[in-house]
Amino acid sequence: MAGLLVAAASIYVFPLMVGYHVSVGRLLRLSALFAIGRPGTTVRSLSVVIVAGALSYLFPAAPLLLTAVVASKLYGWCEPAITTAVTPRVPDGRLSRAGAVVS
Numbered sequence: 001m002a003g004l005l006v007a008a009a010s011i012y013v014f015p016l017m018v019g020y021h022v023s024v025g026r027l028l029r030l031s032a033l034f035a036i037g038r039p040g041t042t043v044r045s046l047s048v049v050i051v052a053g054a055l056s057y058l059f060p061a062a063p064l065l066l067t068a069v070v071a072s073k074l075y076g077w078c079e080p081a082i083t084t085a086v087t088p089r090v091p092d093g094r095l096s097r098a099g100a101v102v103s
Helices: 002-018 026-038 039-058 060-085
Strands: none
Touching: 002 026, 002 039, 002 060, 026 039, 026 060, 039 060
16 A cells, blocks of 8 residues: 555656755655545556556567656646645746746
């Protein structure tokens, strides 16, 4: 059960780490909360990772081809769920829609 939670939480670690300034402890806590609180996104994301793993087992060259596809799909599914719950911290507090600082 703990392994499943770690696998599910690891899906949310990268989008949180890239888009938001949070400490490691908060990063892990938020990832676990999103994994539990967003079961639909978590199950979809885990199924994509499992299918990619199975294809990698069957076709050894698959990781070279699937890495970008899987990463973009996971980020595309996780980012809207994260954006609705977490406000990014920026020094002056103004953000554009893409997350870049507006000057």
